Amino acid sequence: MAFTSISAPGPTVGFDLDMTLIDSRPGIRACWVELSERTGTYVDADLVVTRLGPPLAEEMAHWFPADRIAAMVDLYRELYPSYAITGTRAMPGAREAMDAVQAAGGRAIVVTAKWEPNAKLHMKHLGMEPDAVIGNLWAEQKGEALREQGASVYVGDHLGDVRGARIAGAFSVAVPTGPCSAEELTEAGADVVLGDLTEFPGWFSAYRADYRPARA
Structure with a gap:
């Protein structure tokens, strides 16, 4: 797998898709x-x-x-x-979470196990505009893409997402809006578990205060 590494003045934040950004x-x-x-x-x-x-x-x-x-x-x-496209809706707080990253000069990317063309169709249908959509990746494979993209945070709802963040050396933000409970996500090693994405902008504001871009 090959990915293009892109740096940005603000943090690059990766988001899982199903049950994180969208209720599919x-x-x-x-x-x-x-x-x-x-x-x-x-x-x-x-x-x-x-x-x-x-x-x-x-x-x-x-x-x-x-x-x-x-x-x-x-x-x-x-x-x-x-x-599957028209019946899918954005999760509460999804748009605001991505907007918070982009408004801060960062990049909001989607890294998902879903087939990439269909993941992009979801984003287009919902009017969401991530900076990149990378599909066909699961768990540790996601970590490779996150690392190549310079992501410092990965947000997901599954134990596999926590594993992907760990491989990438990224901060693992979890939401118990999918099949895994808050307790399971914590035990898997998530750095923080939010109730849902409506809590992300507040958390991200505090995270940004301590964020320092990596040296080239």
Whole structure:
């Protein structure tokens, strides 16, 4: 994997996508229902949306045999723009969190396990304008992208996001708005756990007071 490293006068803050910036459960559920109907394979879509975060192939493995997973991933991604985009909404405080970073002269980037073209469709549909969207990465893989982008903070809702922040040497900000509880995120090593992103601008203001850009 290769990423372009970009520096900025303010901090670069990475954000996870599903259940951090966006509540994609309605759209993802609709997409899985359609996939189930097209393939004739039973999928409990209500269960699927309770464990968002890991790569799509891992979820596919619960419903399809190994030799069909790659094809089902491709089909799901093909269906996604028609079934999952319009049903998705921004999480409370998501826009304000990104705006706080950019208003401070920093960069707000999205680093997600979601297929990158679909992640970008979500941002466009919701009118959100991150400085970069990097997809197809999970847990420690996210750490590589965060490090290449010079991110000093990574915000996410999953234990995998905490692991990604640790690999990058970034400050781990967690929100218990996804499948993981505040206690689980704390135990995983999150540096701070906020109630949700509505608390981020206040936290970020205090963080900025102590932030010092790294030397080139």
